Amino acid sequence: MRGKFAAFSEEEHRARLQQARRLLKEQGIDHCISMAPESLFYYGGYDSWVSVNSPQALIFSADEGEPTIILRDTDLSLAYESSWVKDIRSYRLMFDDIPGIFAGIAREKGLRGGKVAIETQSYAVPHAFGLALARALEPAEIVDATVLMGMPRLIKSPAEMAYLRKAATYAQAGLDAARQALKPGISEIALAAEIENAMRRAGSDYWSIPTELAGGERSAGGHGTPRDRIIERGDLVHFEFAGVAARYHATAIHTMAAGEPSKRAREVYEVGRQSLAAGIKAIHPGANVTDIEEASLEPVRAAGLGDAAVMRFGYGIGVAYPPIWLEPLQISRGSNQIMEVGMVFVLHAYLQLVDEQLGIIQGGTYALTENGVEMLIGGGDVALEVV
Incomplete structure (x- = not known):
């Protein structure tokens, strides 16, 4: 089932992710919590529209290391069938601390402070969730990465x-x-x-x-x-x-x-x-x-x-x-x-x-x-x- 409906090869996705990492480093950004569904598909191969009501993210550092996809448990099979990412995790809506889980994964990847890239202009980051995520990430600074993550797609x-x-x-x-x-x-x-x-x-x-x-x-x-x-x-x-x-x-x-x-x-x-x-x-x-x-x-x-x-x-x-x-x-x-x-x-x-x-x-x-x-x-x- 893994990757049965993948649209691109793992090699193409990894090359795109490397490009995003280079752009992050150029801007002095250490980590990225990418929540826009276009980015999750483009970089992670994950095909799902449900960001509108269920927060989901591709989390990675600007350095080498495997990325993580975090999503609602209802949608695990959607990631398995489309994404190349190996580390796929889930949460339970209405029960789990979703901003805290996102921040915890970023800290696993070395986040201690500095800057975190997030597509803050995406509808997938509603205001209330963005505020909660910002609190969970403190003292790290959130930097809008809407354009940075979107430009490689051009x-x-x-x-x-x-x-x-x-x-x-x-x-x-x-x-x-x-x-x-x-x-x-x-x-x-x-x-x-x-x-x-x-x-x-x-x-x-x-x-x-x-x-x-x-x-x-x-x-x-x-x-x-x-x-x-x-x-x-x-x-x-x-x-x-x-x-x-x-x-x-x-x-x-x-x-x-x-x-x-x-x-x-x-x-x-x-x-x-x-x-x-x-x-x-x-x-x-x-x-x-x-x-x-x-x-x-x-x-x-x-x-x-x-x-x-x-x-x-x-x-x-x-x-x-x-x-x-x-x-x-x-x-x-x-x-x-x-x-x-x-x-x-x-x-x-x-x-x-x-x-x-x-x-x-x-x-x-x-x-x-x-x-x-x-x-x-x-x-x-x-x-x-x-x-």
């Missing part, structure tokens, strides 16, 4: 790329289903059902964000989830959903029209399409993310719609658990990150005209390869699709 290995390409095939099944099912008279919920059913039938794992789908007067809602609204002839309908393979997400983003739309809808869509194309053109190894977003905004500003572009242009994607699928890469003004070969990211040109009850979003999931920018899945830079 450059994908060949094995990771294989999962992302498989995830893209699942998302493609969903996009194909959307094209077949979108028509006047269908409800948004029924349309979402066709998409989700197609992805599951194709083999997709569960996704970390609900299917986003909004049409007609709801299309200005960028993160709108489907309602029982009936789609009408001429409605613009935008979609955002992900196929998932071994927790690696590939997101399809597309706007389509259910019959011939209004002239204004076509105009707004075309501006969004030009924005997406301009942003993609600015992406290359060494490009600054601020310059990329600025390039994507040039067509929007030229059309007098600068105030309607309210989303970041892009973000990194890969391993994910609910409630998000974003990685630390931010393709946006306000960030100073540099693009590198091996990065995988979502791009979206989004325009929101609330007063006109009109919005579009166009893009998809892309990889920066040695040959340039490759779209893995999505609508991409295409003329408005009318079905």
